Amino acid sequence: MAxxxxxxxxxxxxxxxxxxxxxxxxxxxxxxxxxxxFGCGFAQCxxxxxxxxxxxxxxxxxxxxxxxxxxxxTLDGLVKDGKPHLVQxxxxxxxxxxxxxxxxxxxxxxxxxxxxxxxxxKDQIRQELAGLKCRCGMHMAILRAVLRxxxxxxxxxxxxxxxxx
Amino acid sequence: xxxxxxxLDRRQFxxxxxxxxxxxxxxxxxxxxxAQAQQAGTxxxxxxxxxxxxxxxxxxxDTAGRxxxxxxxxxxxxxxxxxxxxxxxxxxxxxxxxxxxVMGDTHLTPNQGGASGSSACRQRVSAGAAAxxxxxxxxxxxxxFRTPLQWNRQFGNGLxxxxxxxxxxxxxxxxxxxxxxxKDIAGKVLATTEYCVHVSLPGMLHARVVRPPVAGSVPAVVxxxxxxxxxxxxGAGWRLPGGGGAR
Numbered sequence: 001m002a003x004x005x006x007x008x009x010x011x012x013x014x015x016x017x018x019x020x021x022x023x024x025x026x027x028x029x030x031x032x033x034x035x036x037x038f039g040c041g042f043a044q045c046x047x048x049x050x051x052x053x054x055x056x057x058x059x060x061x062x063x064x065x066x067x068x069x070x071x072x073x074t075l076d077g078l079v080k081d082g083k084p085h086l087v088q089x090x091x092x093x094x095x096x097x098x099x100x101x102x103x104x105x106x107x108x109x110x111x112x113x114x115x116x117x118x119x120x121x122k123d124q125i126r127q128e129l130a131g132l133k134c135r136c137g138m139h140m141a142i143l144r145a146v147l148r149x150x151x152x153x154x155x156x157x158x159x160x161x162x163x164x165x
Numbered sequence: 166x167x168x169x170x171x172x173l174d175r176r177q178f179x180x181x182x183x184x185x186x187x188x189x190x191x192x193x194x195x196x197x198x199x200a201q202a203q204q205a206g207t208x209x210x211x212x213x214x215x216x217x218x219x220x221x222x223x224x225x226x227d228t229a230g231r232x233x234x235x236x237x238x239x240x241x242x243x244x245x246x247x248x249x250x251x252x253x254x255x256x257x258x259x260x261x262x263x264x265x266x267v268m269g270d271t272h273l274t275p276n277q278g279g280a281s282g283s284s285a286c287r288q289r290v291s292a293g294a295a296a297x298x299x300x301x302x303x304x305x306x307x308x309x310f311r312t313p314l315q316w317n318r319q320f321g322n323g324l325x326x327x328x329x330x331x332x333x334x335x336x337x338x339x340x341x342x343x344x345x346x347x348k349d350i351a352g353k354v355l356a357t358t359e360y361c362v363h364v365s366l367p368g369m370l371h372a373r374v375v376r377p378p379v380a381g382s383v384p385a386v387v388x389x390x391x392x393x394x395x396x397x398x399x400g401a402g403w404r405l406p407g408g409g410g411a412r
Binding site (some may be wrong): 033034035037038041042074075076078079084088091092096097098099100101103104136 | 241242243244346347349350351352353354355356357358359360362363373376
């Protein structure tokens with residue numbers, strides 16, 4: 001066991017784990033987060049996605065020792081001051097979920113995408129999200145939600161780039 | 166005590182300080198103390214007596230006119246809670262946003278068996294089609310849910326409700342068949358919905374499937390991962406999966 005200091009949703013968190021322990025286990029098991037989910041455990045489905053240093057990352061295969069002092073953002077932390085992120089609002093408005101187990105994957109990947117490309121084409125969105133799995137088949141609703149979120153974020157971009165509503 | 170609910174004026178019916186529980190068959194009107202009634206919104210913390218033949222097992226109405234429907238199947242993302250709320254709203258002539266649905270909690274709802282095969286909403290149609298006529302909910306529960314009935318008998322929870330209230334004609338529906346916003350999406354998107362995987366009990370162990378990298382592999386060794394896991398908090402002691410135990 002070793003001590004690690006993680007930056008999770010803007011807060012420094014001390015955790016104790018073996019260096020190779022997946023970040024997901026620390027986030028869920030020690031920090032009690034509910035957003036990132038254990039799906040396949042092999043970085044193949046995306047349910048465990050978090051944003052590390054601005055990029056979507058699959059936390060089920062990411063050793064905790066590799067993300068020290070790097071800003072980690074989670075679905076749990078997207079709500080700020082009681083306000084959901086515009087991507088979250090778009091998913092709610094488009095009802096882009098059924099069972100919701102993979103929703104974390106889509107929302108976090110979309111947040112990462114829209115932060116570096118505020119006006120993606122449908123093809124770019126499809127390409128970006130192609131590696132995620134949703135067995136409920138919500139893909140078309142998700143595509144609508146991404147387009148809606150992108151439009152909303154562009155609309156508010158003059159005032160802020162954080163995406164908060 | 167002996168008055169049937171439908172003989173009471175609605176306002177009179179809802180008077181009183183507590184939550185009214187409506188019982189079928191003109192048998193009983195129960196009042197819960199105010200403190201318990203206030204928990205109606207967080208009723209999942211409670212444990213109820215569940216008797217399938219009593220209407221209050223299925224529906225309660227509080228003093229503010231909010232309706233809670235108790236439903237013994239589990240939603241897995243189909244939106245059954247919203248559909249059931251629509252049906253209840255139509256049959257009780259209340260706005261759908263006044264109806265909340267508690268489902269799949271065996272402390273609070275009858276156990277109506279699995280939800281596979283669209284059985285949560287479909288059987289009214291199939292039972293009606295089979296009978297060649299409009300059927301009542303009482304008949305539906307008693308005779309239409311054959312598979313769940315057998316399932317319930319098997320697990321000692323016999324559902325044998327025989328009701329007489331006629332269901333509305335389809336032409337009279339105000340809510341069923343209309344688009345209604347799903348109630349479950351926000352919690353899933355905002356990471357507040359509880360999933361089974363959030364349950365954590367003292368000393369609980371986690372298991373996972375470890376798949377070999379290629380077909381035809383056989384286990385070479387079974388190591389001590391599970392013991393390492395037991396010593397760690399919340400699964401923090403697991404090694405990275407890598408298929409190292411297979412060849």
